[in-house]
Amino acid sequence: MNIYEFLPIRLLVEAAYSVVTAISSLLEPFVGGFSAALAVIVLTVLVRAVLIPVGVSQVRAGITRKRLAPKVSELQAKYKKQPELMQQKLMEMYKEENASPFAGCLPVLLQMPVLMAVYGLFINATIGGHANELLGHTLFGLPLSTSFVKLFATGDLTGTAITVYLVLVVLIAVVAGFSRHLLTPATPETPATPAAAKTGADAPQMPDLSGVMKTLSFMPFLTAVFALFVPLAAALYLATTTTWTLGERLILNRVLGAHEDQTETNTRVTD
Template identity: 70%
Template sequence: MNIYEFPPIELLVNAAYWIVTWLSALLEPLAGTASAALAVVVLTIAVRCLLIPVGLSQVKAGITRKRLAPKIAELQARHKKNPELMQQKLMELYKEEKTSPIAGCLPVLAQMPVLMAVYGIFIQPTISGHTNELLSHSLLGIPLNTGFVRLLGAGDLTPVTLTVYAVIVVVIAVVAGLSRHLLTPAAPETNARQQSEATQNAPVTQNSVAGTPAVPDLSGVMKTLSFMPFITAVIALFVPLAAALYLMTTTSWTLCERIVLNRLLKADEIPDAAQKSSAG
């Protein structure tokens, strides 16, 4: 079954197609043949503006994790020989702070349907039973429905194509590097190890199974998420050019948005766990 025939996704694709087509016609006097490409960028920015509350929740969750890191490290060190009690104390801490160890992780998936829609409108030959007019649009002579890897396989690469994709990949990679440097909080190296060791050494008892739920160790997840922008640079080479433009725009927006929100919420004024640990 074609996933784009699934009613909710089909509705989303139809809406994205209508918006991009309308924007493309609106921008054509200004952008000419690049109007559809510019329409994708404008749509991306519009969607990210709507998702600012999601970004705000992510920043708040990051601030909470940063603020609680020393307390969590202290509980893990104090109760490392009693993992059941440690889990109980950690859950009590999260409940007291009205947060969760996974807070801020799920919102990052909020824009995935939009990427799927943008991808869909540049690979579907027909939309709502009509010929997909967007498939005839291009950027500097590069079809928006064709990806770098496909052009490479067909031997259709040109200096312009190489330049455009080089710009996209470099922008995403630079943004990724800046994001890891500026936005990834330092965390105590012992936290994940202590919790992992405590869990491995914990006796399997009735209380540990039916009692307080374990606090998930998200250190690996957070580390993986910090590498996502780099992975995005690779993905941009495989998807249609329109989707690659979306990825470049959304990753750049994310960096700027997080910097602004961090300053507005004064996230940088909270010492990270590593600084507190070294100070103590």
């Protein structure tokens, strides 16, 4: 079954198609053949602008993790030989602080539907029962529906194609490097509770998120590789959204005081 025949996804692609074609038509008198490519970039910016509140939530979650880090480390040291009790204490701490160890993970996934829609715009011959006009648009002579891997497989890889994809991949990789160096917070590792150590069926368990956070920190680098396999239009989306993320986080970190001292007046953990 074609996933783009699934009603919610089909409606999403049709909505994206209407937006991109409308923006492309507006831009065409000014930029000519670059209109569709720029329309994808504009769509990306519009989507990211709508998701700014989500970015704010993500930065605040990072601030909360930084503020609670001393308590987490203290609990880990205090209950090192009692991992099941440590898990319980950590969960109780998050509950008392009205925080969640999962906060900040969800925003990474919210853009997936948009990427899926942009991908669908340039692989489907028909959208909404009509011929897909976007398939005829190019960027520097490269069809927006093609990919680096496809060009390589068919022997159609040209100097222009190599240059365009090299710029996109290097841009994503460089931005990813800055993002990981400047924005990735240190997250204390939370030892998992041994399977044999159980305090009861209803005992709360603290998930080990250290591995998740490390994986998420490498996601932008994986994005650079992924850009070689998707249509050029989707690669433009990836480059734009990755660059936006870095700029947005730098601004929000400054506005929300993410780099200020988050030490609480009382970080001691009591029994």
